[in-house]
Amino acid sequence: MTHTNNSPAVGDRVVHKQFLPISRHRLALYCGASGDHNPIHVDIDFAKASGFPDVFSHGMLVMGYLGQALSDAFPPDRIRAFSTRFAAITQVGAELTCEGTVAELFEVGGERRARLALTTKDQHGETKLAGEAVVAL
Amino acid sequence: MVDQSAVGHRFTPVTAHVEPGRLRYFLDTLGDGNPVYRDAAAAKADGYAGVPVPPTYLFCLEMLDNQKPFEFLTALDIDLGRVLHGEQSFVYHAPVVVGDTLTFSPRVVSVVDKKGGAMTLIVVETAVTNQDGVHVADTARTIVVRNGSPS
Numbered sequence: 543m544t545h546t547n548n549s550p551a552v553g554d555r556v557v558h559k560q561f562l563p564i565s566r567h568r569l570a571l572y573c574g575a576s577g578d579h580n581p582i583h584v585d586i587d588f589a590k591a592s593g594f595p596d597v598f599s600h601g602m603l604v605m606g607y608l609g610q611a612l613s614d615a616f617p618p619d620r621i622r623a624f625s626t627r628f629a630a631i632t633q634v635g636a637e638l639t640c641e642g643t644v645a646e647l648f649e650v651g652g653e654r655r656a657r658l659a660l661t662t663k664d665q666h667g668e669t670k671l672a673g674e675a676v677v678a679l
Numbered sequence: 680m681v682d683q684s685a686v687g688h689r690f691t692p693v694t695a696h697v698e699p700g701r702l703r704y705f706l707d708t709l710g711d712g713n714p715v716y717r718d719a720a721a722a723k724a725d726g727y728a729g730v731p732v733p734p735t736y737l738f739c740l741e742m743l744d745n746q747k748p749f750e751f752l753t754a755l756d757i758d759l760g761r762v763l764h765g766e767q768s769f770v771y772h773a774p775v776v777v778g779d780t781l782t783f784s785p786r787v788v789s790v791v792d793k794k795g796g797a798m799t800l801i802v803v804e805t806a807v808t809n810q811d812g813v814h815v816a817d818t819a820r821t822i823v824v825r826n827g828s829p830s
Contacts, residue, residue: 561710568708571704571707571708572708575701575704575708575739576705576738576742576743577739577742577745580759581759582760593760593825600764601763602735602738606705606709607709609733609735610709610710610711610713610733612734614713617715617725618715618732619727619731619774621734621771622770622771623770624768624769625767625768626767627765627766628763628767631763675734
């Protein structure tokens with residue numbers, strides 16, 4: 543966290559983090575880490591039988607990366623809400639970049655808060671997640 | 680096809696323990712080196728009652744300690760290969776720290792057909808309370824069911 547996050551302005555980019563390509567190994571690890579053992583993320587035979595060309599990432603792994611980028615910038619006890627829409631399937635090999643800008647500044651019960659507009663894009667610029675967070679400043 | 684009769688359906692509540700080893704595995708999987716999630720002393724120095732959990736970890740806890748993690752699919756007669764995660768939200772009301780025991784109480788709040796019935800969106804909301812009965816969070820997931828025939 544940098545102290546500039548205490549008084550950001552609307553439009554400021556306050557969240558930014560890049561991640562290594564998502565490997566098949568990472569998907570297997572995330573099954574165990576999350577308890578989400580849906581075979582569609584690790585078993586190519588199952589994925590094909592379900593109409594997909596390959597296995598693909600858990601949405602929550604991608605949201606987990608975005609959450610990491612968010613809590614690198616704002617400590618977890620200042621995050622009031624966090625939501626995302628899973629805009630597109632995230633393929634094996636995706637190199638994700640997570641970003642967040644200040645969309646709105648407001649106050650609730652005397653607490654200064656910022657609403658952040660969040661995105662996660664792959665190396666081709668395709669939006670995988672679009673979301674928002676509310677953080678206390 | 681999932682119909683409106685599913686709305687209001689409550690699934691078996693899940694009791695989950697926030698364990699440091701499993702949290703560390705989650706952090707290692709995501710390459711998250713933030714010391715506040717790994718070091719009790721660092722967390723306390725930052726004013727936390729204990730080691731906090733990352734923003735999406737509540738979702739994992741609900742799955743990890745669930746005796747029937749895909750109950751929502753079997754209860755609604757949905758094939759696992761036909762579901763996608765459409766949206767996810769978390770609202771945090773009070774701190775969750777390592778050592779807590781949480782209770783997750785999920786229920787179906789809406790069922791909406793889209794694209795002429797080609798897909799159905801199911802929203803499941805989950806209230807989360809801790810061992811002291813404190814309402815610590817609300818989560819919501821939107822499940823997309825692809826109704827098309829398998830190729």
